[in-house]
Amino acid sequence: MPPKTTLLLIPLLIFLILQSACTPTATILEPTVTTANIIPTVLIPTIKVPTQTVSASPSETQPTSTTPTQMVAAERIPIIEYHNPTFVLSAEVMMTTEWFDNQLRWLADNGYTTLDTEQLVDFLNGGAYPQKSVVLSFDIGVNRHSEYAQIVIPTLRKYGLNAVIFLVANTNLIGDECNLEEETFCWSELRAWSEEGLISVESHGIWHEDYTTLDIAIQKQDAGLSKTLIEENIGKPVLGFAFPYDAYNLQNIEVIKSLGYQFAVAGYSRSDRSALRGDSERFSLPRVYPYSNPDVYPLLSTANGMTFKQLIQEQTRLTGLPNVPTTQQATKTPIAATPTPNTIGITSVIEYISNCELINQTADPILRVYQLNHLIFQVDLSAETQAALPAPVKLVPSCNIRPTNQPRAIVLHGTRGPLTGAITTFQKLNNTSAHYIIDRDGTVIQVVPESLGAYHVSCYGVRSICLTSCPICEDNQGNFMEPATQSIGIELVNGGTVNDPSKFDGPVYEDYEMSFGYRYWEDYSEAQIRSLVLLVNDIRERWDIPLEMVMGHYRINTNTDPGPALNLFWDRYGNPPRPAIFPTP
DSSP: OOOHHHHHHHHHHHHHHHHHHHSOOOOOOSOOOOOSSOOOOOEETTOOOOOBOOSSOTTOOBOOOOSOEEOOBOSEEOEEEEOOTTOBSSSSSBOOHHHHHHHHHHHHHTTOEEOOHHHHHHHHTTOOOBSSEEEEEEEEOSOOHHHIIIIIHHHHHHHTOOEEEEEOOOTTTEESSOBTTTTBEEHHHHHHHHHHTSEEEEEOOSSOOOGGGSOHHHHHHHHHHHHHHHHHHHOSOOOEEEOGGGOOOHHHHHHHHHTTOSEEEOSSOSSSOSEETTOSOTTSBOOBOOOBOTTTTTBOTTTTTOBHHHHHHHHHOOSSOOOOOOTTTSOOOOOOSSOOOSOTTOBOHHHHHHHHHHHTTOOOHHHHHHHHTTOOBOOOSOHHHHHHSSSOOEEOOOOOEESOOOOOEEEEEEOSBOHHHHHHHHTSSSSOOOSEEEOTTSOEEEOSOTTSEESSSOOTTOGGGSOTTOTTSBOTTSOBOOGGGGEEEEEEOBOOBOSOGGGOOSOBOSOTGGGTTOSBBOOOOHHHHHHHHHHHHHHHHHHTOOGGGEEEGGGTSSSOTTOTTOOSSSOBOSBSOBOOSSOOO
């Protein structure tokens, strides 16, 4: 009789043989990669298996056990970069909905899990995850809402995967409501997808500009505003940043670090194409590109002729790795639990006044401008308004300031000259300035903090120099006050009146009375008008300024500034005509 232990093993052996015979063989559509080095399975008791979303229903999730298991821990995890599923960069680099579905199906069928951003940060800190782990990332910088709502999100649900969205948080791309006609996104939908566990929403900036060409103040504006807007609207900390155009330098990295980001991605940033466990270069992480073209697919034109399968297997293998810190050696960087305010390097109003006192003692005009341009103060406009503008708000500081301001009005001016002339004038020591300038392309320049007075309107200390009807030449008790201490001044770049009609192609005013007696005046551009409305409404809301207190300079002194072309509350008489910019108060 066989030993008792032998009898107990016989049913187990039969079960294993039957199970092996009944297991279907997967069909491999792509060439098989041969690996010279076979990695043995090892026991890693602290490995973390990410929870994935199942495809049965958007509201159903199936937790994955995180108990100790026999599994190889990843030492490198590829971050795959997608855009929209019909993305076309050139005839050689593109994506189709069919290829996109095939790639995600292959990942699901072959047991790959996808990490969200918290898990990616944990991995960068040294945390252990399965070898078959990837990060799916999508850069959203164009209006392709339908492709995400109808293809990307359903595909993630179908295969039980999740993704990281790097969002350009510009209001031309995303708002409170989705616009199906204009293909714009909406915060409520992104928030719902995030709460469902399908996406993590991270930052791709506001204006999608090459960071290597921007000064520090604009970089902080762009990355800081985006972080704030996403956190406010999604309700979760923003941990990651994607450099526009994959362009970055060491200064850019320091800016992103200072704003509280935990990592950044930067395309072809190094020879190793995957993020490494305990990665010491977490602010320049590389990504891999899964694009191809019809002539070579299933080979990828962006992966040295490998297929998608070969690319992922190559980027998750464990051999030939560079030296990286072990889990125990890795420096733990805590994940931010609350949004980090964008206050790095900002000069307070008190410091601004103090610095101006020193700068105003500088005799050398070149040194003076250099010192002025190194003053950095907090832009006063709300994050929402800044995101709606066509470009970042530029800081061009002036030290022609009054120490206090209690704004009750907004006074509008025309420069009667180019932007360069206005800036040169405002940066001289000559008691001339304004809070804002709006350039011809709609770019807004802030010159003076709103809580300080600017020298844009004045009675020169004598009440009678201003109009008797001036609405901001007295305080609430009827005592004389300089209007500049009760207002915010906005200059719009404009050439003003034209002396040579043969060289003029702007509005022609037939009604002299409605055009301040002028027949010719350079028009204000539509981009300027759009930025003006955004700027005025933002200032009014923050300072509780009624619409009737938005006025031209002509209501303070006897002049025509900003001229007949800026028809604030009246339909413009002229050729071409224009309806009123603001509704009648």
